[in-house]
Amino acid sequence: MSPDEAIDTSVDSMWRYSAVEAVPFDSRVSLGEGWTPLHDLGNGVFVKDESVNPTGSFKDRGMSMAVSAAVALGAERLVAPSAGNAAVALSAYGREAGVPVLVAMPQDTPQAIIDRCREFGADVALVDGDISVAGKHLAANRGALDFDVSTLKEPYRVEGKKTMGYEVFEQFNGDMPEVILYPTGGGTGLVGMWKAFDEMERLGWIDSHRPRMVSVQAAGCAPIVKAYEQGDDDIEAWPNPMTAAWGLRVPSPIGGFLCLRAIAETGGSAIGIAEDELHAAALQASEQTGIDFCPEGGAVWRANELLRENGTISDGDRVLLWNTGAGESYR
Numbered sequence: 521m522s523p524d525e526a527i528d529t530s531v532d533s534m535w536r537y538s539a540v541e542a543v544p545f546d547s548r549v550s551l552g553e554g555w556t557p558l559h560d561l562g563n564g565v566f567v568k569d570e571s572v573n574p575t576g577s578f579k580d581r582g583m584s585m586a587v588s589a590a591v592a593l594g595a596e597r598l599v600a601p602s603a604g605n606a607a608v609a610l611s612a613y614g615r616e617a618g619v620p621v622l623v624a625m626p627q628d629t630p631q632a633i634i635d636r637c638r639e640f641g642a643d644v645a646l647v648d649g650d651i652s653v654a655g656k657h658l659a660a661n662r663g664a665l666d667f668d669v670s671t672l673k674e675p676y677r678v679e680g681k682k683t684m685g686y687e688v689f690e691q692f693n694g695d696m697p698e699v700i701l702y703p704t705g706g707g708t709g710l711v712g713m714w715k716a717f718d719e720m721e722r723l724g725w726i727d728s729h730r731p732r733m734v735s736v737q738a739a740g741c742a743p744i745v746k747a748y749e750q751g752d753d754d755i756e757a758w759p760n761p762m763t764a765a766w767g768l769r770v771p772s773p774i775g776g777f778l779c780l781r782a783i784a785e786t787g788g789s790a791i792g793i794a795e796d797e798l799h800a801a802a803l804q805a806s807e808q809t810g811i812d813f814c815p816e817g818g819a820v821w822r823a824n825e826l827l828r829e830n831g832t833i834s835d836g837d838r839v840l841l842w843n844t845g846a847g848e849s850y851r
């Protein structure tokens with residue numbers, strides 16, 4: 521199957537890649553997610569802007585696919601713990617599908633995010649602790665026909681996120697960038713892109729050469745950076761995770777070992793960004809580009825500067841920065 525045969529260019533969403541997806545087309549629950557703009561900022565810097573997704577973050581890709589699958593499988597309720605944006609996305613897609621949603625979040629999650637989930641009709645449980653405590657709360661309160669949409673505990677969110685990799689291929693006209701900077705919490709985007717690249721190699725669209733994948737984390741919660749720097753092949757839980765880049769406050773990512781494998785296999789790296797720097801960078805990036813950068817995107821923006829300074833990124837490299845969500849959701 522060639523790209524021309526596989527990609528339905530008449531569809532302006534991630535569902536243009538449904539030929540390579542595992543979910544039956546007729547159970548599609550879509551709000552128009554994905555196929556987001558790629559901005560060429562010059563000097564080899566590109567930004568993929570996920571803030572324009574239906575609920576304001578790239579979480580919509582995974583939730584569109586997971587809820588589509590859940591509907592096909594007859595789920596009676598959708599449940600997930602979340603650091604924030606995933607809960608909003610799940611609430612929106614659950615409502616679109618007419619399936620009830622229960623989300624559990626840390627109680628210090630921004631009120632705007634909690635309110636949005638409730639506006640979409642979701643039940644919201646607030647827990648005293650981080651996302652892993654939220655996960656335990658749900659495990660203790662789960663019903664037999666609940667579909668658990670937790671990060672990497674079911675296969676479909678990654679299937680949605682893998683469209684990020686297919687979009688990179690398509691928007692770079694098959695000539696992939698040298699470096700990809702991705703703000704990593706649970707790591708589904710990184711793992712999804714890595715899966716897409718693997719699939720595309722098997723399909724004969726690309727060769728075995730890969731963009732260097734870089735995991736960008738907040739210094740206050742950086743289990744992948746720590747493991748990378750120590751040369752470990754799995755992470756250790758990060759004690760006392762502290763960052764207001766909510767999507768990066770994932771102390772014990774279940775797919776941490778997969779992120780480390782993707783980094784190792786592509787000759788990539790991992791870097792932690794100081795808390796004050798990532799917020800300042802988001803503001804600066806927004807002012808400079810007119811794109812609404814979230815703090816996670818700010819971390820990536822700053823990482824690009826630091827990695828150029830220390831020589832990890834060279835002048836000739838084309839670097840793709842993922843702005844994974846809208847800064848507006850945090851205000």
Ligand SMILES: Cc1ncc(COP(=O)(O)O)c(C=O)c1O
Nearest residue numbers: 605705706707708767816844845
């Ligand atoms: C805006 C934003 N960026 C990045 C992430 C991290 O995504 P992942 O958990 O797939 O690594 C999240 C997760 O909540 C997020 O909301």
